Amino acid sequence: MTGGLAFEAVSFGYPDGPTALAGIELTVAPGDILLVVGSSGSGKSTLLRAANGLVPHTSGGRFSGNVTVAGRSTRDHPPRELADVVGFVHQDPEAQFVVDRVEADIAFGLENLGGSPAGMRRRVEEVMDALGVAHLRDRNPVTLSGGERQRCAIAGALVTTPSVLVLDEPTSQLDPQGAEDVLAAIARLNADLGTTILIAEHRLERAAPIADLAVLMTDGRLTSAPAAPEFVLAEYPGAPPVTRLGHLLGWNPPPLTVRDARRRARAAESVIPAAPTPDLTAPSGDRLLSARGLDVHLGDLPVLHDITLDIHAGEVIALLGRNGAGKSTLLRTLANLILARRGTIDGTAERAYVPQDPSSLLFRPTVRGEIAETLRLLGRRSPEAVDHWLATLGLTELAERHPRSLSGGERQRVAIAAVAVGGAPVLLLDEPTRGMDAASRHALERAIATHAAAGGAVVLATHDVELAARCASQAVVLGDGEVVASGPAAAVLADSLFAPQVAKVLPGYLTVEQVTIAMEPA
Amino acid sequence: MHRAPATPRPWHSLAWLAWALAAASAVQLAPSPVYVALIVGIAWLMVEAHAPDGPYRSAFPILVALGCIFGVVRVFMAALTTHNGLNVLFTLPHATMPDALGGFTVGGTVESDIVLQAAAVAFTVIGVMAVFGAVNTIWSHYELVQSTPRSFYELGVVVTVALAYIPATIESMRAVREADRARTGGHAVRRGRIVRSILPVLERGMERAVSLAESMDSRGFGIRGPARADIEAGWCVLVALVALAVGFLALVGDGPTTALICGVIGVVALVAGVWRSSRGVQRRTYRRRSLQPGDWWLMFAVALSPLALSAISAAGNSTLAWYASPVEWPRFDPIVAIALVPLLAPLARRTTIPARVEPATAAPDAVVAAVIP
Known part of the structure; x- marks a missing residue:
């Protein structure tokens, strides 16, 4: 039996849509981990869905060419007939559970395909051990954390012993710890079982090092032949910071991991100028808001304790901390959505809050209409303001699209524009870069900088230290509902176990951009 | 032979089905508000003792609330359209429908006995809803599906999945509400709020349904027709x-x-x-839970309750039902309460609820779930 996967001259267009895949030629050897890289809308998801016949059997549309998995063509076999050779895992960990008990849900695929009860029993136990979810067997999937859920979903896909596992952005909705666990489990599966893995990801810091090969997709085409990830990612804007650093310093091939980069940096110490002294001056803008001694409970559960925080004009504050540390709760308290039990929030500055999930907000048929809607609700009309925010967040070209037809990162930007257009000086963004590709991230960073420069302030709750390093002026670290560190971002981030990648390689620097500037006169 | 899984649910779902049927029959056999109140109390006890952690815990209050809404509507309708009572409370302006529409009078006299009688009937509906709500928080829908013949399996799975959408949708509605308020910096704009709340919930539900369908298809759902x-x-x-x-x-x-x-x-x-x-063909069910002797005993025990009530009714006990005219307090007979005791039989075993962990903040819906007590 061959465990490989082959795409031959595959082209595809969604019904009434443009071409999504054009002339894909790709062979994945059995046992390889292939990473598919590309911006949102480049056709990654479509390519992955073609691997088990969801495209075209479920999607409809125009399909030509041939996809072969373990000797079977997806033309003749719908996804359910390929369930024993291809496992498929979705990016949304919530939308793939059928049964309300983890163990029974994992067994679902086997029940469909049949087999002896003894064989099923053994298989389910083994798969639970392989993914480290045996202790969760009696739980209801909705009570699990994102990372646990995603590992259970992978177990459910793997229980039929497929030779190929397809993962569509499996970690994009997860926090760093959850992502780490999921990717470690994937690497272990590949090592132990020899499962061929096809994985699409935006956040490459963790995914790239485990991949054997990577391909780059642009507008439905493969723009690079499968090659080692360090070569494919060398010039890719969404590459991990160490890879971009390596490319900047002319290391060939560029490193993928901090460990690798450190070794190279030691050899190249003389080339890199000494780090500039970081700007640690206290904020000078007017004080917009000031929270004093906040205690917040959700129901009976104490979440925040004695939080004190000042927000000045021109500041970008990054709120960091693990899941459950109280970041979202603090933002929602600042937004007046939750009442604090104790403590005060002084200041009359308006604040606007963008929730984690942009889909809670969007309902108009066009992006422009969505942004104008906020002004309409506030009883104002200002096409200039709408155009301004479309431009600031790089949405002008998408203005007439339906928000639901956009990618996660694009939707997030629409939600931010729709909230920011109200003109509140204080913007509260909850996890704004979840599922964002590099282009969306850059647009967002620009918009944050513009807003702060114009006398506003931005508070962002994030797990993404790289984002914090690039755009925050202040950083506040929450732990167990209390502030455990706060101060200028440069100081707080550099002095952390979870420092940005560049700081771990070149102490004193935080971002590739800083290194670029320091290198310029030379 | 493989042992049944050690689930946190000590009774088989079919045993709970028997309990629900017995309790619902008891409501029908003893519709006097005193006894219905006792049965609602028993249902609530079952929820407290046996409902596992998870989104279905809210099924009980929601279904009871639905029953109450239905009851209020029913009382209003009866008060406005039924006019043969004795004790007139007050008189409203009235209109008589043309014969083609039934020829009844809306408004007019409102009588206390009609209102009370309608309220009593409405209370039995609340009683049935409480029983139904209680079993829905407790049993496993999938265990029920596994207990049906193979040819109902596909349909059953679809129904289970659809049921799982109800709590998810309620959570989603809350998130959407909050996002709507946050959008305008905390001011609630009432105008058009229904559209703004419903559209995102529906669209999100559709998106989820599509991914779930893809996931089920990829896991071989529906691969074989039934034998x-x-x-x-x-x-x-x-x-x-x-x-x-x-x-x-x-x-x-x-x-x-x-x-x-x-x-x-x-x-x-x-x-x-x-x-x-x-x-037929051997069913490919993973660790299907079979009915244990304990489950049979439970089914037998709970069946005693409606049997006893039937016997009491046949013996001519007049406290079982209550009539509003002449108006008097519903009477209580301890023998009826004793007949309801078998409905407490599920308390013989305890549910070990798996440790409740902090909900993940990674998933937006989970955050919302943490906020709703």
Whole structure:
């Protein structure tokens, strides 16, 4: 039996849509981990869905060419007939559970395909051990954390012993710890079982090092032949910071991991100028808001304790901390959505809050209409303001699209524009870069900088230290509902176990951009 | 032979089905508000003792609330359209419908006995809803699906998945509400709020449904049609269900002969269905939980309650039902309360609820779930 996967001259267009895949030629050897890289809308998801016949059997549309998995063509076999050779895992960990008990849900695929009860029993136990979810067997999937859920979903896909596992952005909705666990489990599966893995990801810091090969997709085409990830990612804007650093310093091939980069940096110490002294001056803008001694409970559960925080004009504050540390709760308290039990929030500055999930907000048929809607609700009309925010967040070209037809990162930007257009000086963004590709991230960073420069302030709750390093002026670290560190971002981030990648390689620097500037006169 | 999984649910879902049927029959047999209140209390006790952690915990309050809404509507309708009571409370302006629309009078006199009687009937509906709500927080829908003949399996899974959408949708509605308020910096704009709340919830639900369908398809759902024996068994059970339902209606509607005939047909078809199904192809069910002696004992015990009530009723006990005219307090007879005691039988075992962990903040819906107590 061959465990490989082959795409031959595959082209595809969604019904009434443009071409999504054009002339894909790709062979994945059995046992390889292939990473598919590309911006949102480049056709990654479509390519992955073609691997088990969801495209075209479920999607409809125009399909030509041939996809072969373990000797079977997806033309003749719908996804359910390929369930024993291809496992498929979705990016949304919530939308793939059928049964309300983890163990029974994992067994679902086997029940469909049949087999002896003894064989099923053994298989389910083994798969639970392989993914480290045996202790969760009696739980209801909705009570699990994102990372646990995603590992259970992978177990459910793997229980039929497929030779190929397809993962569509499996970690994009997860926090760093959850992502780490999921990717470690994937690497272990590949090592132990020899499962061929096809994985699409935006956040490459963790995914790239485990991949054997990577391909780059642009507008439905493969723009690079499968090659080692360090070569494919060398010039890719969404590459991990160490890879971009390596490319900047002319290391060939560029490193993928901090460990690798450190070794190279030691050899190249003389080339890199000494780090500039970081700007640690206290904020000078007017004080917009000031929270004093906040205690917040959700129901009976104490979440925040004695939080004190000042927000000045021109500041970008990054709120960091693990899941459950109280970041979202603090933002929602600042937004007046939750009442604090104790403590005060002084200041009359308006604040606007963008929730984690942009889909809670969007309902108009066009992006422009969505942004104008906020002004309409506030009883104002200002096409200039709408155009301004479309431009600031790089949405002008998408203005007439339906928000639901956009990618996660694009939707997030629409939600931010729709909230920011109200003109509140204080913007509260909850996890704004979840599922964002590099282009969306850059647009967002620009918009944050513009807003702060114009006398506003931005508070962002994030797990993404790289984002914090690039755009925050202040950083506040929450732990167990209390502030455990706060101060200028440069100081707080550099002095952390979870420092940005560049700081771990070149102490004193935080971002590739800083290194670029320091290198310029030379 | 493999041991049944050590689930946190100590009773089989079919045993809970028997409990629900017994409790609902008890409501019908003893509709006086005192006894219905006792049964609602028993249902609440079951939720407290046996409901596992998870989104279905809210099914009980939601269904009871639905029952209350229905009850209020019913009382209003009765007060406005029924006018043969004795004690007039007050008189409203009235209009008489044309004969083509039934020719009844809306408004006019509102009588206390009519209102009270309607309220009592509405309370029995609340009682049934409480029983139904309680079992829905407790049993596993999938365990029920696994207990049906193979030919109902696909349909059953679809229904289970659809049920799982109800709590998810309620959570999603809350998130959307909050996002709407946050959008305008905390001011609530009432105008058009329904559209703004409903559209995102629906669209999100659709998106999720599509990904779930993809996921189920990828996991081989529906790969094989049912075997012949399964189809035959399915038809038998369908006939049984229809016959039993008609029989029940005939029983309520005073048609004992029809009820008996339908009942016999139903039982015969049910037995045939189960027999045919067991003769069919081996079902590929993973660790299907079979009924243990304890489950049988529970089913037997709870059945005592409606049997005892029937006996009490046949003996001419006048406290079982309550009538509003002449107005008097509902009377209480300890013998009826004793007849309800078997409904407490599920308390004989305890549910070990798996440790409740902090909900993840990674998933937006989970955050919302943490906010809703």
